[in-house]
Amino acid sequence: MARMKFYCDAERCIECNACVTACKNENEVPWGVNRRRVVTIKDGEPGERSLSVACMHCSDAPCIAVCPVDCIYDTIDGVVLHDKDICIGCGYCFYACPFGAPQFPQEGAFGSRGKMDKCTFCAGGPEEDHSVEERRKYGSNRLAEGKLPLCAEMCSTKALLAGDANVIADIYRERVINRGASVLNRGVSYQNAAFRASRGMEGKSSVKE
Amino acid sequence: MIGELIDGPLWYFSLVVFIVGVLLRLFSILRAGLKPDLSPARGGATAGALRNLISRSIPRRDVATRGRMVLVAGYLFHVGLFALLFFAQPHVDFYAERITGFGWPALPYWAFIVSAEIAFIGLLMLWLHRLLHPVTRLLSSVDDHVGTGLVFLVMLTGCLALAQSFEALRLLHLFLAELLLIYFPFSSLMHAFTFTFSRSYSGAVMGRKGVNA
Amino acid sequence: MRPLPGTSTGVPPFSLAGGMMLLLITLLVLVTMPQAMAQAETEQNGIQVPNPSAELWRSVRQREGALPGRTQVQGVDSAMLINPYGERWRNFRMKELIPYGGYALGGMLLLLLLFYLVRGKIRVNAGLGDRKLFRYTLYERTIHWFTACTFLFLALTGLILLFGRSLLLPWMGPELFSLLASASKEGHNLFGPLFGVALLLVFFRFVRRNIYQKGDLTWLLKGGGIIGKGHVPSHFFNMGEKSMFWILVLVGSVIVGSGLILVFPLFGQGRISMELAHVSHAVTTLLMIVVILGHIYIGSVGMEGALDGMTTGYCDLNWAREHHAEWAERCEADGDVLDADEVSQRRGETVSGAAVSTRESSA
Numbered sequence: 001m002a003r004m005k006f007y008c009d010a011e012r013c014i015e016c017n018a019c020v021t022a023c024k025n026e027n028e029v030p031w032g033v034n035r036r037r038v039v040t041i042k043d044g045e046p047g048e049r050s051l052s053v054a055c056m057h058c059s060d061a062p063c064i065a066v067c068p069v070d071c072i073y074d075t076i077d078g079v080v081l082h083d084k085d086i087c088i089g090c091g092y093c094f095y096a097c098p099f100g101a102p103q104f105p106q107e108g109a110f111g112s113r114g115k116m117d118k119c120t121f122c123a124g125g126p127e128e129d130h131s132v133e134e135r136r137k138y139g140s141n142r143l144a145e146g147k148l149p150l151c152a153e154m155c156s157t158k159a160l161l162a163g164d165a166n167v168i169a170d171i172y173r174e175r176v177i178n179r180g181a182s183v184l185n186r187g188v189s190y191q192n193a194a195f196r197a198s199r200g201m202e203g204k205s206s207v208k209e
Numbered sequence: 210m211i212g213e214l215i216d217g218p219l220w221y222f223s224l225v226v227f228i229v230g231v232l233l234r235l236f237s238i239l240r241a242g243l244k245p246d247l248s249p250a251r252g253g254a255t256a257g258a259l260r261n262l263i264s265r266s267i268p269r270r271d272v273a274t275r276g277r278m279v280l281v282a283g284y285l286f287h288v289g290l291f292a293l294l295f296f297a298q299p300h301v302d303f304y305a306e307r308i309t310g311f312g313w314p315a316l317p318y319w320a321f322i323v324s325a326e327i328a329f330i331g332l333l334m335l336w337l338h339r340l341l342h343p344v345t346r347l348l349s350s351v352d353d354h355v356g357t358g359l360v361f362l363v364m365l366t367g368c369l370a371l372a373q374s375f376e377a378l379r380l381l382h383l384f385l386a387e388l389l390l391i392y393f394p395f396s397s398l399m400h401a402f403t404f405t406f407s408r409s410y411s412g413a414v415m416g417r418k419g420v421n422a
Numbered sequence: 423m424r425p426l427p428g429t430s431t432g433v434p435p436f437s438l439a440g441g442m443m444l445l446l447i448t449l450l451v452l453v454t455m456p457q458a459m460a461q462a463e464t465e466q467n468g469i470q471v472p473n474p475s476a477e478l479w480r481s482v483r484q485r486e487g488a489l490p491g492r493t494q495v496q497g498v499d500s501a502m503l504i505n506p507y508g509e510r511w512r513n514f515r516m517k518e519l520i521p522y523g524g525y526a527l528g529g530m531l532l533l534l535l536l537f538y539l540v541r542g543k544i545r546v547n548a549g550l551g552d553r554k555l556f557r558y559t560l561y562e563r564t565i566h567w568f569t570a571c572t573f574l575f576l577a578l579t580g581l582i583l584l585f586g587r588s589l590l591l592p593w594m595g596p597e598l599f600s601l602l603a604s605a606s607k608e609g610h611n612l613f614g615p616l617f618g619v620a621l622l623l624v625f626f627r628f629v630r631r632n633i634y635q636k637g638d639l640t641w642l643l644k645g646g647g648i649i650g651k652g653h654v655p656s657h658f659f660n661m662g663e664k665s666m667f668w669i670l671v672l673v674g675s676v677i678v679g680s681g682l683i684l685v686f687p688l689f690g691q692g693r694i695s696m697e698l699a700h701v702s703h704a705v706t707t708l709l710m711i712v713v714i715l716g717h718i719y720i721g722s723v724g725m726e727g728a729l730d731g732m733t734t735g736y737c738d739l740n741w742a743r744e745h746h747a748e749w750a751e752r753c754e755a756d757g758d759v760l761d762a763d764e765v766s767q768r769r770g771e772t773v774s775g776a777a778v779s780t781r782e783s784s785a
Binding site: 278322325326329330333334337338341342343365368369370371372374375377378 | 769
């Protein structure tokens with residue numbers, strides 16, 4: 001079977017937050033829960049890059065390992081899902097997750113967090129596919145309809161890729177090769193290659209060669 | 210099956226037992242009344258009753274120093290229990306749904322928990338005092354321990370069900386609360402109502418005699 | 423798979439001499455090629471191709487210290503892309519804390535059982551007599567048992583959360599165990615602050631008697647009378663009890679402090695501080711449970727006459743002479759020895775003894 005993966009291409013992400021909005025809308029997550037977020041590194045400095053991050057559906061997921069009630073599991077597609085009927089809201093998955101994917105509806109006194117919520121790769125939960133319960137607890141189940149997660153599907157620059165790990169890897173490898181070729185072709189550094197300087201063009205340019 | 214029984218019929222049964230039992234006992238106390246006092250009145254009985262009703266909440270100085278722990282623990286327990294019984298959000302919702310039909314402002318979650326903590330400190334201290342003090346140990350009957358134990362268990366299961374996401378835990382809490390309601394009218398837990406009678410009766414007697422007690 | 427350039431796999435076998443020649447040439451090429459390539463690079467004054475991704479991922483992985491980015495999503499730590507300590511915490515919890523914690527607890531239980539089998543119940547040599555000494559006031563006994571109640575409840579619920587998945591879940595099933603775990607978690611969170619209160623009460627009540635004194639070192643050197651038959655004289659509390667008190671106070675305050683950090687995730691403490699708090703909470707708690715197991719053992723089945731002081735308030739004079747000789751001597755000198763009748767009268771157990779001693783109730 002396929003192993004489902006997300007990949008965010010930092011050279012393409014334009015921090016439009018459409019993936020965040022799409023996720024919120026598609027899964028109807030409560031306020032305060034952000035299954036996906038876009039983080040910008042070096043905001044406003046040279047080398048600024050943005051990455052969209054959610055649950056990365058790890059192969060050896062730390063959250064699965066540390067959960068004291070064993071409510072998190074991975075499916076045959078490599079999607080990490082959890083059972084909200086079993087979850088006790090202890091927050092251990094949040095401590096263990098490198099990506100900060102597990103979210104809790106409350107951050108109250110005396111450890112009242114509510115049930116954990118996280119990206120399901122638009123694959124619902126342990127309930128029956130497309131049931132009302134599944135919709136209420138986990139949001140949409142696009143995978144069962146043969147569709148990929150909405151965040152990746154509507155990414156305008158195709159920075160966020162979702163799907164079979166092999167396919168994603170092939171697409172990304174092709175992009176890297178093309179970028180490398182453009183660097184060699186135009187004789188600029190990789191850093192500048194992304195910005196498309198007005199090389200060899202007449203007229204006004206804000207970029208001094 | 211058992212859940213439906215606890216949530217439905219048993220709840221109404223326990224509520225009826227509680228209300229009828231409490232009313233019967235209060236009625237019997239009222240009917241017994243006071244012995245006729247033929248001596249000329251030296252003061253107002255009503256004023257004495259009202260004064261006593263309030264003044265007995267403030268401990269006498271010697272009691273306040275000798276039994277300080279019981280005093281502090283007693284206040285902690287009763288204030289905490291009152292707050293969490295009537296002003297915790299889940300309880301307010303429960304009353305509004307099952308009994309009154311209307312709700313009232315509830316405490317925020319943290320204040321609810323703080324009142325529960327206070328009540329637990331008080332109850333544990335009082336129960337341990339009851340067990341450890343030689344005199345209260347001898348004075349305590351089975352009824353006292355059952356009453357204290359039931360209240361403690363209701364509070365404990367309530368605390369265990371705080372996540373409000375496991376039906377079984379809620380039902381356990383409700384079941385013990387129902388047992389408590391059924392047990393209530395026949396036990397010394399009745400002091401929650403009868404304290405007004407004992408205080409005002411003795412206040413009235415003393416007030417009529419013109420004694421400030 | 424493509425063959426790597428420069429390897430001899432593609433050499434046709436013309437003759438031995440020709441083959442040798444070719445081999446030599448290939449070897450020469452192999453040796454000189456990197457040099458030639460390096461030369462070509464410098465000559466071209468080449469395009470530097472630093473992969474920007476390398477730099478990006480370096481800062482994402484927080485290799486050079488925490489450098490959070492920016493995000494539109496509000497929340498604690500939401501601007502941190504990768505928390506490198508998560509994996510370390512996971513490994514600590516799963517590979518160290520759970521197994522070694524289990525060994526420590528099991529080992530302590532085994533040790534106590536072994537000690538009981540070897541040493542047996544420590545008897546009062548002179549036998550339990552009629553004469554008693556007043557040891558703990560009502561208030562002291564109440565706060566002791568209050569602490570004990572909260573501690574045992576917290577230990578039980580905490581152990582369920584720590585070991586439940588490996589010990590209870592397999593035979594309880596996920597639904598039932600989840601119920602138990604949720605109850606344990608909520609109970610643990612609510613009773614935690616009560617232990618803090620209990621700790622404060624115990625500290626202020628007992629601290630004066632627990633300051634180390636002159637005779638304590640000899641008690642330690644003689645092993646507290648555990649080895650051999652002779653008892654070592656000590657004051658109201660012996661060296662072991664004092665150490666137990668200080669462990670309770672110091673380790674206990676770490677437990678309470680870290681527990682409060684964990685139970686109030688309101689003050690913007692991020693994942694890293696939560697992980698640290700969890701680690702210190704778990705380690706200190708396991709240490710505390712091990713110590714308390716010993717305390718419970720010696721106070722109940724381990725020693726004759728040790729429990730009386732904490733239940734009735736009065737201890738046996740012979741017991742006190744053997745275990746707290748200096749305290750017993752002082753009490754005897756002060757004339758504080760009571761006979762059994764007096765004690766039962768004070769405790770209101772006799773019919774005539776209606777009067778309750780002022781000392782008993784003044785607590």
